Amino acid sequence: MPGARDGMWLDDEAGRLVRPYTVSNGRTRPSAHFDLLTMVMATGSQPENYLGPDHAQVLELCDDPMSVAELSAHVRLPAVVTKVLLSDLVDCGAVTTKAPRTVAAVPNDMNILEAVLHGLRKRL
Known part of the structure; x- marks a missing residue:
């Protein structure tokens, strides 16, 4: 059963009554860059x-740091729509983001690949 804040936007049988891209006004590209692992947190503003x-639901969920992927799952919207909502919130200063840490190793470093292969062979 829908909660009080969901009101007329959800139906028990049909689910969400508003199409996802209506939420983002048809936009499919966020104004800021987000990875699915980008951490988002409300600024208090x-x-x-x-x-x-x-937007209000996403902002409420950002009280604690949460990844874009988790937010998308909680609001039950495609990740790209969630990213557009988040970019609106970043633009008005309501949320801040932190990009995921990058690995210093080169993606095709043979030593790492051989170590992974060796580890997999030991497990099998």
Whole structure:
């Protein structure tokens, strides 16, 4: 059963009544770069203008650091739509992001690949 904040946007049998890309006004590209592992957290600053119920839901979930992938799962929207919502929140200063740490190793470093292969052979 839908919660009070979901109101008329959810139906028990049909699910979400608003199409995902309607939420992002048809936009499919966020104004900021997000990886699925990018961590997002609310800054405590509220947007000057009300952006919509989906923005509010995402902002509420960002009280604790959460990855874009987790947020997308919680709001039940495609990742690209979630990224567009997040970029709106970044643009108005309501959330901050932290990119995932990158691995210093070269992706095709033969020593690493051989070590992984050796480890896999030991397990099999």
